[in-house]
Amino acid sequence: xxxxxxxxxxxxxxxxxxxxxxxxxxxxxxxxxxxxxxxxxxxxxxxxxxxxxxxxxxxxxxxxxxxxxxxxxxxxxxxxxxxxxxxxxxxxxxxxxxxxxxxxxxxxxxxxxxx
Amino acid sequence: xxxxxxxxxxxxxxxxxxxxxxxxxxxxxxxxxxxxxxxxxxxxxxxxxxxxxxxxxxxxxxxxxxxxxxxxxxxxxxxxxxxxxxxxxxxxxxxxxxxxxxxxxxxxxxx
Numbered sequence: 285x286x287x288x289x290x291x292x293x294x295x296x297x298x299x300x301x302x303x304x305x306x307x308x309x310x311x312x313x314x315x316x317x318x319x320x321x322x323x324x325x326x327x328x329x330x331x332x333x334x335x336x337x338x339x340x341x342x343x344x345x346x347x348x349x350x351x352x353x354x355x356x357x358x359x360x361x362x363x364x365x366x367x368x369x370x371x372x373x374x375x376x377x378x379x380x381x382x383x384x385x386x387x388x389x390x391x392x393x394x395x396x397x398x399x
Numbered sequence: 400x401x402x403x404x405x406x407x408x409x410x411x412x413x414x415x416x417x418x419x420x421x422x423x424x425x426x427x428x429x430x431x432x433x434x435x436x437x438x439x440x441x442x443x444x445x446x447x448x449x450x451x452x453x454x455x456x457x458x459x460x461x462x463x464x465x466x467x468x469x470x471x472x473x474x475x476x477x478x479x480x481x482x483x484x485x486x487x488x489x490x491x492x493x494x495x496x497x498x499x500x501x502x503x504x505x506x507x508x509x510x
Contacts, residue, residue, distance in 0.1 A: 288441070293439075319500075324502070325502055326402065326403065326405075326487075326499075326500045326501055326502045326503070327442070327487060327489075327500035327503075328500070329497045329498060329500075332496055332497070339496065340495070340496060343497070375441055375442070377441075384496075385491075385496045386430060386447065386491075387444060387447065388444070388498070389444075390434075390442045390443070391441050392439060392440050392441045393441050
């Protein structure tokens with residue numbers, strides 16, 4: 285069974301540009317989460333999808349971040365326009381509904397660098 | 400926002416030594432998880448704890464859910480070079496699905 289995959293693995297962009305990150309959860313996992321880790325800090329929750337619906341987006345930093353999960357399969361996280369403080373590693377995680385979100389499987393992350 | 404205090408921030412130990420790290424919170428959690436992240440990979444779940452006082456082992460790893468429900472610790476016995484990585488604790492409150500993560504403990508094992 286394939287794990288959570290994320291694309292790209294690295295992205296280097298300039299301030300003001302737009303970047304879109306993609307996450308493909310484990311097949312059949314209805315829960316999908318986005319997290320971010322800024323260098324040296326904790327992994328912070330961004331938002332949670334159940335299928336295509338946003339269950340909790342309380343962790344989204346501001347309206348420059350837009351997450352979508354059309355069709356309830358893969359998800360995208362767009363940052364527009366990117367700022368320097370958006371640099372960090374963006375993780376996606378998924379879990380089956382039956383687990384109640386207790387066990388989350390993480391992807392390898394996308395390392396975003398904003399110059 | 401909620402913050403977990405995880406310590407130590409980093410550890411440099413000799414192969415064969417035991418390791419201990421912990422997380423504390425000002426809030427009560429009903430779930431504690433411990434993850435390990437290796438370079439280029441995402442965090443991988445090591446141990447999950449669901450009840451206060453629970454002590455769970457996974458090979459050389461042992462974790463406990465504190466009685467106060469505000470802390471948890473992870474022990475690694477007889478460390479080996481492949482234990483190298485960043486260890487994260489994560490906790491979830493009774494209400495809500497969100498997990499709060501610690502800042503991580505970077506472990507280096509010297510052969």
